[in-house]
Amino acid sequence: MNHRHPSSPYILNNIIHQLSDNFSSDEGCRLLSNVLSEECKVLQDIKKILEKRISFDEQYAKNLQDLTTNANRITWPINTNAIASVSREVFLQWSHVATTMSSNAEQFRKTVLDDLLKGLIEQKNDSKKFLDDEKRRYDGEHRKAQRDVADAEKRYLDEAKIYVAKNNELTKLQNNARKSDDSRIKNLKDVVIEKRGNVYRAHNDYILKIREYNFIDKEYVQKVRSLLIYHEESQSLLNRSWQSLLEAMVNYLSNKHCEPITTAEALRRMISSLEPRHFYNEMCRIHSNITQMTTNPQTFNELLLQTSGLTKVKSNQFIGDGSTKQDLKQNLYDERKHLFEQKRSIDYIRMRKGWEEQLRDELKSIMKSVGYRSDDESNGDSDEDLTDRLEDQPYFHGIIPRNQSISQLIQKGDYLVRINEQGKIVLSILWTDPDNPSRLKDGHFLIHERNQVR
Incomplete structure (x- = not known):
């Protein structure tokens, strides 16, 4: 709690683009997708374990409350033996512990399991789907452009062969022509002109497809890199949420006094020392030898010009004529x-x-x-954030009873200001128990008003 400002939900501008520098390839994208699958599985396993833990705590709180109920049925000789009165108070304290434990478990289930962790799992799954879908779309565009070039080249070759066959037929007919062949020669010339036009159109289409492919090929490499930059930035954001999840888990355990203060503080330091921008450093080091994606431009197949034998067609030059x-x-x-x-x-x-x-x-x-x-x-803090009104302060929690305020205090030093059932202003704080330094204890202090200044 401690009223720290949460981490930014916005993408950092100075992030190091390690993933795009190391994984801009088919193999790299597959590895990143597999990593996301593993992370999603880990988060699902964490969720199952936490759900069991909360169920155990809720059942434990219920059992403790049942024992307290049984203790209340005892006829305590408090008027004849002082220790009996103390024994009764011990069991009443159990009831307080059970209530606190049940309240904390309910809050943890609501804020962590049903909100933070659920949202993190959904976002991790969505980021994997987005990465896979976008890469698949880029691959589809790139493969289509490759097929278009191959199809255009085949069509060019086919049209050139047809033209050559018809032109050879015309040449042969002309060399052995008779008077009666004039009409047939004329018709065959028209066919040859038509087939030559088909070659010209196939030539232009082939050049167009090559240029289109080379543009898409260049964009393909850039798109994959941009996708991985976005992926890295989004994972940095999601990994911050993962850190918040770990902090909530440690706070929950320390609030239940399951962990010694020193252990909980060590865990918090370990979690806060993590830098989401560098979570994948080791993975980048291990896979530093992945061959990066580069452009693979297509060039004009000069053999097509030799096949047609047409002098007008030139490599990478469009033909403009009547056809x-x-x-x-x-x-x-x-x-x-x-x-x-x-x-x-x-x-x-x-x-x-x-x-x-x-x-x-x-x-x-x-x-x-x-x-x-x-x-x-x-x-x-800017001047506009400053205000004297208690209601405007981030530590003010309104009208809440004592037992509910306890559930809001998670770690040592957490505090809040509230109004109790009697309308009094109270400072509630979690601090070291003076009677037992290894434990934490909540304290509640009335705040008196003077001249309307709080």
Whole structure:
């Protein structure tokens, strides 16, 4: 408790992009996906163990309360033996312990199991699904571009072979032509011109597919790297939640006095020393030899030019003539339409980004008003945060009874200010038991008002 400001829910700007530097490859993405699967399994196992632990504590509290009930049925000779009165008080203390334990277990189940841990598991699963789905989508786009080039090359080769066969047929017919072959020669010339046009169109399409692939190939490498940068930043955020989970577990155990103070404090120091940005350092070191993804551009197959034998076709140069004019016009129309759609999409994204930034600032303002600070804000409190009203202080918890305030005090030094059932202002604090330094004890002190100043 201690009224510390929570860690930032926003992505850090100075994060070291180790994962994108080490795992930008098919093998690297598979490894990261497997790591997420393992983390999800670990969190599920933690949840099962914690659920059993809470069930044990609830049952223990019930059994303790039953024993206290049995003790209340005893006829204590408190008027004749002083130790009998003390014995009765000991059993009454058991009732207090049972109530506190039951309250703590209920709060832990609600805030940790049903909220923090459940949300962390869902987010880890979602991040794995997002990583796998995005990588699969990028792979699909890249493979399609490869297939398009291969299909265009095959179509080019087929059209070139057909053209050569028809042109050879025409040459042979012309070399052995007779008067009666004029009509047949004319028809065959038309066919050869048509097949040559098909070669020109296949040539242009092949160049277009190569250029499209090379663009997608370059973008593919960049997309995978950007995906891993996002993945690393999101895992840093989720691992902070994992730290909060561990802190809640230690606090729960220390609140039940299951762990010595020194042990609990050592665990807290161990947890707080963890830096989420460096959780995967060891994994990066182990897999530092993974071959990184690089671009693999396609080049024009010069053999296609030799196959057709057409002097007009040049490597990586579009052909514009009567046979390709309509196709080029259609391509120009399609590209103009596509550019318009992209521009509209970019304009929408720009407006959406502005709206989301405005919404984020509003949410940050609301979070700030309830005492939640993000890491990108100043560490000092601004003047606008200062107020003399007790109700505005982060340590004020309103009207709550004593037993409920105890459940809010988790570790040594935790405190809160409340109003009790009689309307008095009370300071509740958890500190070392003066009679037993190895244990913690809650204390409650009335705060007297003077001249309306608290």
